[in-house]
Amino acid sequence: DIVMTQSPDSLAVSLGERATINCKSSQSVLYSSNNKKYLAWYQQKAGQPPKLLIYWASIRESGVPDRFNGSGSGTDFTLTISSLQAEDVAVYSCQQYYSLPLTFGGGTKVEIK
Amino acid sequence: EVQLLESGGGLVQPGGSLRLSCATSGFTFSSYAMSWVRQAPGKGLEWVSSISGGSGNTYYTDSVKGRFTISRDNPKNTLYLQMNSLRAEDTAIYYCAKQGRNDAFDFWGQGTMVSVSS
Numbered sequence: 001d002i003v004m005t006q007s008p009d010s011l012a013v014s015l016g017e018r019a020t021i022n023c024k025s026s027q028s029v030l031y032s033s034n035n036k037k038y039l040a041w042y043q044q045k046a047g048q049p050p051k052l053l054i055y056w057a058s059i060r061e062s063g064v065p066d067r068f069n070g071s072g073s074g075t076d077f078t079l080t081i082s083s084l085q086a087e088d089v090a091v092y093s094c095q096q097y098y099s100l101p102l103t104f105g106g107g108t109k110v111e112i113k
Numbered sequence: 114e115v116q117l118l119e120s121g122g123g124l125v126q127p128g129g130s131l132r133l134s135c136a137t138s139g140f141t142f143s144s145y146a147m148s149w150v151r152q153a154p155g156k157g158l159e160w161v162s163s164i165s166g167g168s169g170n171t172y173y174t175d176s177v178k179g180r181f182t183i184s185r186d187n188p189k190n191t192l193y194l195q196m197n198s199l200r201a202e203d204t205a206i207y208y209c210a211k212q213g214r215n216d217a218f219d220f221w222g223q224g225t226m227v228s229v230s231s
Contacts, residue, residue: 040217042158049208049221050150050158056215093158097216101174102148102160 002026002096006105012113019081021108023094028074031098038098041070041079044107045090053092054079086112115139115220117209122225129199129229135192135209135222143167143187146212149194151205152224159205162194163212176202199229 003026013019029038037057042050052061054070057077067082081088089112094105121133133149148163162183163172171183182195192209206224213219 038216042218044158049224050218051221052213052217052219055213055217055219059215061219095158095217100163100172102163104158104160106157 001101002029002099002103004094004096004103004105006094006108008108009106010109010111012111013081013084014113015086016083017113019084019088019110021079021092021094021110023072023077023079023105025075025077025096029096029098030074037072037074037077038096039070039072039077040095040097041068042093042095043088043090044093050093081110084110084112115211117211117220117222119207119209119222119225122207122227124228124230125199126231127200127229130195130197131199131227133194133196133207133209133225133227135194137190137192137209137211140211142185142190146216147185147192148210148212148218149183149192150208150210150218150221151203151227152208153202153205156205161207164192196227199227201229203227204229 005024007022039057041054044050058070069080071078091107091109093107116138118136145166149161164183180198184193208224209222210218211220
């Protein structure tokens with residue numbers, strides 16, 4: 001199984017400042033035949049289901065604000081919120097869909113400082 | 114507009130059974146793989162099971178193999194999860210999720226709570 005490890009568990013950022021969340025996979029999720037990284041990021045606000053933000057590690061889902069950016073290599077990935085807004089308070093989780101079982105990171109809680 | 118609506122959750126004793134349903138609309142249901150993902154209280158997300166769109170191939174996480182069965186009724190646009198021999202550790206919110214062409218979970222239902230307790 002591919003283990004997804006997120007850091008930090010939580011972070012508090014001032015409004016307008018940058019938030020950076022890390023996700024590390026225990027093995028590469030880069031599929032060499034198509035050069036795609038099978039990594040997604042989700043946002044989950046309190047009492048709501050998850051919402052897809054980023055897929056293929058760096059492609060923003062339709063309607064997602066451009067302050068959300070994903071990047072990374074085959075095993076190390078980052079979600080950056082360039083200018084934190086109040087509505088971004090949530091838990092953010094990464095997920096690999098390279099192989100079964102599909103696995104998620106433990107989540108990072110983002111709060112306002 | 115894509116909509117996913119789960120039902121069938123509730124309180125059940127250990128060893129009991131439940132059948133979850135996920136009624137869908139707003140997309141060509143038979144063309145997409147569908148999944149169940151659960152979230153125990155205060156915990157992270159855990160993939161449970163998936164089913165392909167056309168052939169209906171099924172996949173399960175190890176902890177539910179032999180106890181849970183995923184199925185779909187394409188004419189009714191509905192996804193199911195039959196859960197047998199339920200254990201306390203199966204207690205969670207169960208989400209129905211659609212997999213997009215990019216294989217990520219692009220739409221999620223609101224979830225249905227399953228509590229296993231005596």
